[in-house]
Amino acid sequence: MKLFIMVSNKKLCLCILLSLCFIFPINADTIHNISFTDNLVIVNSTLILKSEEKIDYWSLRLDLPNNSKIIDLNDELNKIDYNFSNSKLSFKTNKKRAKSRIVNLVFSKELEEKYGLKTINLNLFGFENDTTIVISQNVSYFFAPNSKTEYGEIIKAKKQGSINVKMIFGGNTESKHYFTNSNLNLSSLEKYLWVIEGITGIKVPVKFGIVLLTDKKYNLELENWSAGTYRGGLIFIRNSLSKPDKTATILHETTHGFNSFALDWDNTNISWFDEGVACYVTTIMYRLLNETRPEIFGEKIKWKEKRVIYTLESQYAPEDLFNYYKNENWVLEWYPRKYSKYKREFGYAYSELFIREYLSENCSNLHKVYAMLLKINKSVENPGERNKLITKILGKEFKPCYSKNLEEIKNCTAKLNKMSFRIPKIEGTSINYKIEVPKLPEIEEESYFKLFLETIERFFNEITKYFQSLFQK
Secondary structure (H helix, E strand, O other), X not given: OEEEEEOOOHHHOOOHHHHOOOOOOEEEEEEEEEEEOOOEEEXXXXXXXXXXXXXXXXXXXXXXXXXXXXXXXXXXXXXXXXXXXOOEXXXXXXXXXXXXXXXXXXXXXXXXXXXXXXXXXXXXXXXXXXXEEEEEEOOOEEEOOOOEEEOOOEEEEEXXXXXXXXXXXXXXXXXXXXXXXXXXXXXXHHOOHHHHHHHHOOOOOOOEEEEEEOHHHHXXXXXXXXXXXXXXXXEEEEOOOOHXXXXXXXXXXXXXXXXXXXXXXXXXXXXXXXXXXXXXXXHHHHHHOOOOOOOEOOOOEEEEEOXXXXXXXXXXXHHHHHHHHHHOOHHHXXXXXXOOHHHHHXXXXXXXXXXXXXXXXXXXXXXXXXHHHOOOOOOEOOHXXXXXXXHHHHOOOOOOOOOOOHHHHHHHHHHHHOOOOOOOOOOOOOOOOOOOOOOOOOOOOOOHHHHHHHHHHHHHHHHHXXXXXXHHO
16 A cells, blocks of 8 residues: 655645645544445445644555455545546545545445355555554454454454454354355354363364365365365365265365464465374364374284274384484475475374374373464464574474483374373363454534634744854854
8 A cells, every 4th residue: 555645735825834844643543334235245445544743645555355346435525536447446535624534435345156165365555654444344364474363253353464364154054163165064063162262272263164165176176185175264085985084085185274373474385283183183183073084103003803904004104203313304394385295294193293292291282382372463474483482482392202212202103093082171261352442533624714813823934043043143
């Protein structure tokens, strides 16, 4: 957003003052009120323009979301003429000499409907160093990265500068934490949410949409190697999964949804913390569902049922970890889509091993970690800075079962594969902030006589300063 301030008053013929240059401190807070029709999102934006000195008019250039349509634009005097092209809006307020002005802009954008759900992604303008607030009716999923958000009957999000919001709602079935347009039984998922809340120590104030896809459509729209994917409020799952696999996978992806709040400042692709916690939840889920899973960096598992002997090979052996520690450290910047199968699966196992080790002595260790992650209030794009920040909060180097001795690694991984998973209870912790909407300034009534007096006063003040400077020489 760009803003220009123009000061002029030809009617008063203030030629003497034209030689004087004044720089006025200014600010402009913005409030976006969001509402919906059947197929449109309506944004009613109020700009509160303020200056320490009185000025005649404000000239602004705003970036609006793509494919927006202007419904109305006015200030406290009248409608405003404007130019709008390629999502860029430029205009000049009506002329009125004042310290504060109010501009009201109303525009619309079509809702996107896919998978039987309605979605809107808005990048809303705001002034870089001033407050921007978004107010919306409550929807199933509302997320505004790097902002403080208050959830309730209405939702308020607040930050400095422009603000991005994503909203999803709709479907034919809704529960406390999920909504979907499929025939999935959501109640069977709800009884396991306490697992994620207990491990992380937080509750999220939104619901996550679940989309079931055929294998063909999943491979086409997402990837051919995963069972589920979390993307911006939506959990995509292969419909071909068995009931236990579907439940465990949805809880895994829900953990990513929780993490999206704690890691909204992280603009790198690094996934080891996010995936480590999610894989830890998956392992717990399979135990709760009485399903046997392979060890990680451990031994093969054998058991007999009736006359059949079953064998599960370990996800990598202790030797793989031992060899990795000889001369590699690439998992620090790992994310699944970056690598082929071997390194992708190694990264998952390594990340989960770290979380297991971190929680083996105290099952509530992640509570303080998430509390601190939620307090980070800046955008981080550098991988080194990101890793340094997280490992400092963790208070532990990202090297699970680290040793140069293979036997010590074997003993460590064996212990972690056989550990009991304890999940602490939490009290009513939630992500919430109290956000007050700025009060609109009172409209000033001006008169040309008053302006004339103020101008004369300024002129004599300048003359007085000039003669005082002469006597002081």
